Amino acid sequence: MSFDPNAAAAGDSGVFGLPCTEAESQVVLVPVPFAATVSYGGGAERGPAAILAASRQVDLFDLQFGRIYEAGIHLRPADPGIVADHAAARIAAEDVIARGGAGPADPAIRLVDAAGERVNRSVQTATAGILAAGKIPGIVGGDHSVPFGAIAAAAAHHPGLGILHFDAHADLRVAYEGMRWSHASIMDNVLRELPAVQRLVQIGIRDFCEQELDAIKGGNGRIVTHFDLEWQRRKLEGATFDRLVREALEPLPHDVWISFDIDGFDPALCPNTGTPVPGGLSYAEVMYTLVALARSGRRIVGFDLVEVAPGADGEWDANVGARLLYKLCGAALHAR
Numbered sequence: 001m002s003f004d005p006n007a008a009a010a011g012d013s014g015v016f017g018l019p020c021t022e023a024e025s026q027v028v029l030v031p032v033p034f035a036a037t038v039s040y041g042g043g044a045e046r047g048p049a050a051i052l053a054a055s056r057q058v059d060l061f062d063l064q065f066g067r068i069y070e071a072g073i074h075l076r077p078a079d080p081g082i083v084a085d086h087a088a089a090r091i092a093a094e095d096v097i098a099r100g101g102a103g104p105a106d107p108a109i110r111l112v113d114a115a116g117e118r119v120n121r122s123v124q125t126a127t128a129g130i131l132a133a134g135k136i137p138g139i140v141g142g143d144h145s146v147p148f149g150a151i152a153a154a155a156a157h158h159p160g161l162g163i164l165h166f167d168a169h170a171d172l173r174v175a176y177e178g179m180r181w182s183h184a185s186i187m188d189n190v191l192r193e194l195p196a197v198q199r200l201v202q203i204g205i206r207d208f209c210e211q212e213l214d215a216i217k218g219g220n221g222r223i224v225t226h227f228d229l230e231w232q233r234r235k236l237e238g239a240t241f242d243r244l245v246r247e248a249l250e251p252l253p254h255d256v257w258i259s260f261d262i263d264g265f266d267p268a269l270c271p272n273t274g275t276p277v278p279g280g281l282s283y284a285e286v287m288y289t290l291v292a293l294a295r296s297g298r299r300i301v302g303f304d305l306v307e308v309a310p311g312a313d314g315e316w317d318a319n320v321g322a323r324l325l326y327k328l329c330g331a332a333l334h335a336r
Contacts, residue, residue, distance in 0.1 A: 005069055009056035015075035016055045016326060025072030026336075027136045027329045030126050030150075034082050034119050035143035036089035036112055037182040039097055041274040043309035045086050048078060048140045050310035050318035051325060058326050064291050065330030073329050075140070079122055089115035093179065101177035109178050116145060116181025124149030127302065131157045136332045140325065141306035143183035143274065144171060144261050148190065151257055154302050155196035158255040161301070163190065164293065165202045166264035166286065168277035170225065172212040183274075183307075186259075188215070191222065198253050203289070204228050204264035207277045224251050228279045241285060245292050256293065258303035258328060262321060269320045272311035283320070287327060294331040303328045 009017025015029060022028055031048030038044060052075060060069045092108040102109050123139060127150040130137040137154075139147045144167075155161045165171075165187060172191075176184035190197055199222055206228035216225045226248050234244060262269075267276035269283060281289075294300065305328060308321035 005060045005067070011056070013056060015052055015073055016058055016060065016069060018069055018073055020072040020074045022074045022076070025074035025135065026333060027071060027073045027138060028130045029073065029075040029138040029140055030123065030130075031075060031078045031140045032082060032119065032123055032142040032146040033078050034086040034146050035141070035183070035274075036086055036093045036115060037145055037176075037179050037184075038143050038274040039177065039184065041272065041309060043272060044141060044143045044274055044307050046310050047142060047306075047308035047318070047321065050315060051140060051308060051321045054315055054318040054322040055325065057319070058322050062326070062330050065294070065334050068326060068330040068333060071333050076126075082119055082122060085115040085118055096177055096179065103178055106178065113180045116179070119146060120149040120152070120181065122149065123147070124153045127153035128157070131302070136300075136329075136336065137302040138325070138328065138332075139304035139306075141304060141308075144186045144306045145181045145183045146306060147259055147304035148181065148186060150302060150304060151190055151197070151259070152194055154257050155194045158301050159196040160198045160253050160255065161196060162199045162201065162252040162256045163197060163259055164249075164252060164256055165200060165259045166204050166281070167202065167261040168204060168207050168263040168280060169261070169275065170202060170205050170208040170212040170216065171261075172215045172223075173209065174211070191219075198222070199224065199251055201248055201252055202226060203248055204281050206279045207275070224248075232279070241288065245289050248289075249293055249296055252298060254298055255301050256298050257301055258293075260303065260305050260324065260328065262305065262307045262317070262324070265320070270308070270317050272309045272317045273307050274309055286324070290327055290331040294334040298335060300332040300335040303332060
């Protein structure tokens, strides 16, 4: 790759300022600007474009993973069909949300669900092609509904897949507000529809309903949830963060997909995300966890980063998201 990694990136360069084509890249990022079902704050559909812009300010040498950029990272252009689906489905979803939900026969629900299914097919096809080419897929959302198709493709390619899920929310609601492909239902859909997913390990969870807690308790070990308040209690009582991370990673199988909702962070790091929750992980804690996973002997087969919503008052959320995205690329490449 003939460019100066120490120089400033051009404003029209690729992700992280890299000049890589997809053929030259080991990591292929798929932007999915779809956030129709968000139920509180909005703007996650602007996340991929904001992360791209902020990524050009990221320094390319990484303390843990070195010259990540040398493997090549390429961000595809957004699918115009997904952009159009977001615009139409968001109007319908806002109507449903304003009414407190609706039944499956409601025309607005049918429109939102149909858009979600099209997004799933598009993302699954894209991810399957990237995996077949021997590359690492990364999905850049959008709300947390968008990686379902990618996880489906990864589970088909790597049966027995595990998911490491960073989030403030359990995302185990059944068709939240009547919308089958709701952002709040992603992990329920994964566990219900994808039997090749062996285990879901959740970190940072601090906002959930009783039905979700019942699903966790009734998961027969397929769901392993680490509640944020329990981690904070154990740290206050003397447990090291390293011990907590090692315990969390232990039940994961060899092949792992990382699903990262930005609201898993302390909301000081993502104040404009759609559903921020007090508490959460520090930036250092997340970096420590990703490095530990990459060095654990497991293979990170792909990842998603979702719910990054740029604020009207600045680009802080995208700045954090871009740096996290680079670290996810580095962890996946190192684990390979």
